[in-house]
Amino acid sequence: MGRVGKTVRLAGWVAVRRDHGKLIFIDLRDMSGIVQVVFSPDHAELMETASRLRPEWVIAVEGVVKERPRGMVNAKEPAGAVEIEAMALRVLNESETPPFELMTDGKEVGEEHRLEFRYLDLRRGRMRANLAMRHRFIKEVRDRLDAQGFTEVETPILSKSTPEGARDYIVPARLYPGQFYALPQSPQQYKQLLMVAGMERYFQIARCFRDEDTRGDRQPEFTQLDIEMSFVEREDVMGLVEDTYTSIISKLYPEKHFTASPWPRLDYAEAIKKYGSDKPDLRENKNDPDELAFAWVVDFPLFEDEKTGGHFAPSHHMFTKPLDEDLPKLESDPALVRGAQYDLVLNGFEIGGGSIRIHDPRLQEKIFDLIGFDEKRKAYFDHMLRAFRYGVPPHGGIALGLDRLLMILQGESTIREVIAFPKTGEGRDLMMGAPADVLPLQLEELHLRGTLKDRKRVKKT
Numbered sequence: 001m002g003r004v005g006k007t008v009r010l011a012g013w014v015a016v017r018r019d020h021g022k023l024i025f026i027d028l029r030d031m032s033g034i035v036q037v038v039f040s041p042d043h044a045e046l047m048e049t050a051s052r053l054r055p056e057w058v059i060a061v062e063g064v065v066k067e068r069p070r071g072m073v074n075a076k077e078p079a080g081a082v083e084i085e086a087m088a089l090r091v092l093n094e095s096e097t098p099p100f101e102l103m104t105d106g107k108e109v110g111e112e113h114r115l116e117f118r119y120l121d122l123r124r125g126r127m128r129a130n131l132a133m134r135h136r137f138i139k140e141v142r143d144r145l146d147a148q149g150f151t152e153v154e155t156p157i158l159s160k161s162t163p164e165g166a167r168d169y170i171v172p173a174r175l176y177p178g179q180f181y182a183l184p185q186s187p188q189q190y191k192q193l194l195m196v197a198g199m200e201r202y203f204q205i206a207r208c209f210r211d212e213d214t215r216g217d218r219q220p221e222f223t224q225l226d227i228e229m230s231f232v233e234r235e236d237v238m239g240l241v242e243d244t245y246t247s248i249i250s251k252l253y254p255e256k257h258f259t260a261s262p263w264p265r266l267d268y269a270e271a272i273k274k275y276g277s278d279k280p281d282l283r284e285n286k287n288d289p290d291e292l293a294f295a296w297v298v299d300f301p302l303f304e305d306e307k308t309g310g311h312f313a314p315s316h317h318m319f320t321k322p323l324d325e326d327l328p329k330l331e332s333d334p335a336l337v338r339g340a341q342y343d344l345v346l347n348g349f350e351i352g353g354g355s356i357r358i359h360d361p362r363l364q365e366k367i368f369d370l371i372g373f374d375e376k377r378k379a380y381f382d383h384m385l386r387a388f389r390y391g392v393p394p395h396g397g398i399a400l401g402l403d404r405l406l407m408i409l410q411g412e413s414t415i416r417e418v419i420a421f422p423k424t425g426e427g428r429d430l431m432m433g434a435p436a437d438v439l440p441l442q443l444e445e446l447h448l449r450g451t452l453k454d455r456k457r458v459k460k461t
Contacts, residue, residue: 056095155190183209228397281348311372354398
């Protein structure tokens with residue numbers, strides 16, 4: 001309202017054109033929202049140009065800010081109390097008719113159709129709001145961790161494939177025929193090596209890649225808040241996360257309320273017995289989208305119940321430290337050993353997991369033996385075992401899935417709604433057409449000349 005009577009210059013997209021005969025109204029849209037522009041017969045040339053405007057044309061307007069008539073205020077928009085009386089108009093670019101309506105929330109449009117034209121889908125208000133809130137949440141994380149002495153460190157995307165969990169995405173190394181990089185499933189080893197390096201308090205908004213089947217809350221690539229700290233116990237890490245998330249959510253989502261505070265701690269065995277799940281939904285009213293039931297699940301078994309080939313499998317990952325009181329059981333009954341692991345759950349979703357790590361190289365080798373690593377498999381982790389010979393501080397951390405958390409906070413049903421350019425449920429990018437063929441020359445340079453022929457043979461059979 002402070003700009004009423006002033007001349008402004010605006011640019012954006014035509015969201016809606018309404019021709020009322022003597023007056024033409026345009027809803028002009030940009031990232032900040034929508035403002036109404038009025039064209040009057042006092043400017044005949046402007047009226048003629050305005051009559052040709054169509055949805056999604058890009059225009060620039062100059063005009064005077066006016067108060068909207070009483071009863072015509074649009075309370076849903078930040079600029080809904082004013083309108084622009086146009087004095088000049090310039091068409092910057094025309095647009096074909098969009099393949100679907102952009103002034104709705106988009107839920108009536110098939111998802112694959114939306115993903116094919118994602119650059120248009122992102123113009124709708126719901127999607128702009130999701131991405132804007134994602135930005136604000138991550139900014140708050142950075143500011144708060146920075147204030148507590150954390151350093152953000154970027155770790156490599158091209159790394160080494162190690163046998164520790166889900167299937168890796170691998171990248172051929174052109175200069176080293178027959179050898180490969182791997183995209184990181186998480187920065188797990190790098191952040192532990194940063195603790196060896198003396199960083200003490202690290203975080204990263206990390207991109208992670210896992211070649212596994214997708215679903216509503218999973219993507220081939222995703223984003224996590226990655227944290228590692230030296231000289232800490234389990235409660236230190238959990239307390240940091242709880243304080244940080246409680247503060248940010250209370251600021252950005254004042255309409256949300258927490259089922260319990262402080263967040264409950266559930267023993268894994270208790271959770272399974274009482275709720276039949278290690279990620280229980282503890283909301284008092286599961287129909288209330290503004291209720292947030294955070295909880296910690298602790299004291300997980302260090303190993304999975306079943307043994308493969310006479311060996312155990314880690315329930316979290318192989319770097320999780322056994323609880324101190326259970327260390328003697330590593331020799332007598334490893335199946336009863338619990339790990340210093342903690343998972344964060346929210347409304348029935350796992351949104352994070354971490355642990356206190358092993359910092360004793362002898363204990364790490366013992367765990368490798370229990371999970372059946374022979375010398376060849378241990379060799380994949382030589383860099384870790386070597387580093388652990390040079391004075392490793394006790395340390396622990398957590399990885400928190402930002403996509404899942406924001407999905408819940410924004411009231412969306414899949415993480416695809418809070419990611420700018422997601423893949424489909426089958427792992428395809430319909431907008432870019434990926435995955436896709438590459439030129440035969442590219443395969444030859446990567447020493448993969450048989451790949452294209454082999455793929456065609458598979459298709460025929």
